[in-house]
Amino acid sequence: MTFYKYQGTGNDFVIVDNRLQYINKKDTKRIATICDRRFGIGADGFILLENDKNVDFKMVYYNADGNESTMCGNGGRCIVAFAKFLNIIENETEFIAIDGLHKAKIEDGLVHLQMQDVSEIESYENYMFLDTGSPHHVEIVSGLKDFEVKSNGERIRNGVPYNEAGSNVNFVEQLSTENFAVRTYERGVEDETLSCGTGVTAVALAMHKSGKTKADKISLQTQGGPLNVTFSTNDNGYDNIWLIGPAEQVFKGEIEW
Numbered sequence: 001m002t003f004y005k006y007q008g009t010g011n012d013f014v015i016v017d018n019r020l021q022y023i024n025k026k027d028t029k030r031i032a033t034i035c036d037r038r039f040g041i042g043a044d045g046f047i048l049l050e051n052d053k054n055v056d057f058k059m060v061y062y063n064a065d066g067n068e069s070t071m072c073g074n075g076g077r078c079i080v081a082f083a084k085f086l087n088i089i090e091n092e093t094e095f096i097a098i099d100g101l102h103k104a105k106i107e108d109g110l111v112h113l114q115m116q117d118v119s120e121i122e123s124y125e126n127y128m129f130l131d132t133g134s135p136h137h138v139e140i141v142s143g144l145k146d147f148e149v150k151s152n153g154e155r156i157r158n159g160v161p162y163n164e165a166g167s168n169v170n171f172v173e174q175l176s177t178e179n180f181a182v183r184t185y186e187r188g189v190e191d192e193t194l195s196c197g198t199g200v201t202a203v204a205l206a207m208h209k210s211g212k213t214k215a216d217k218i219s220l221q222t223q224g225g226p227l228n229v230t231f232s233t234n235d236n237g238y239d240n241i242w243l244i245g246p247a248e249q250v251f252k253g254e255i256e257w
């Protein structure tokens, strides 16, 4: 099996062209081993590019634990770069993922991915919760650089109200009016990753909703580099939401499936 490795601000993925449907998608153990950093290739997630009748392609996303999961924003940006590499698309596309249709474009070397509209943002005393294709807990902390992301993220992800289904957990520090630093504990990786696309999208909307910023173009500094999120507001919430950043092929290889 030929695989490709991509990274988007350090969130890394093994991507396979499965248009001929030769991957056994139920083999959770095999997918988890491929993502294992010591016994496999190593990745935060595994992505299949498949054919779709109506749009350019279909994205199927698995977390590093081998289970199919909800939307991955950085993975979405990486699969757009992969589709261009395979000559399936030029610089604009429409594809389908688990949360629905996504438009995307490649401009000035950056992949712009349109995310689903968001109407519900829950606000609590210490945190906010919203779904940007994947579920995200957003919490402001001070001293983010030295914050214990893994232990706090693990406790929140497994605790009330998320329990077994879990949530991704984002810790945020405001750097300036429209610039925020973010560190994310990812469900399904069960650790901090260097970046999370649906996570920074959730942070941008939560910071706007809570009045921490009035900007509709927000910069997010992840451990793996900068991302931008732009959006419009409407009576119901947020639409025209775009996640913007780099996506790079880092190598290709062959393994036995």
Ligand SMILES: N[C@@H](CCC[C@H](N)C(=O)O)C(=O)O
Binding pocket: 011, 044, 063, 069, 070, 071, 072, 073, 074, 075, 134, 135, 168, 186, 187, 188, 189, 195, 196, 197, 198, 199
């Ligand atoms: N890395 C992701 C999010 C992937 C899904 C997540 N781990 C979950 O299970 O919700 C991103 O870039 O959005």
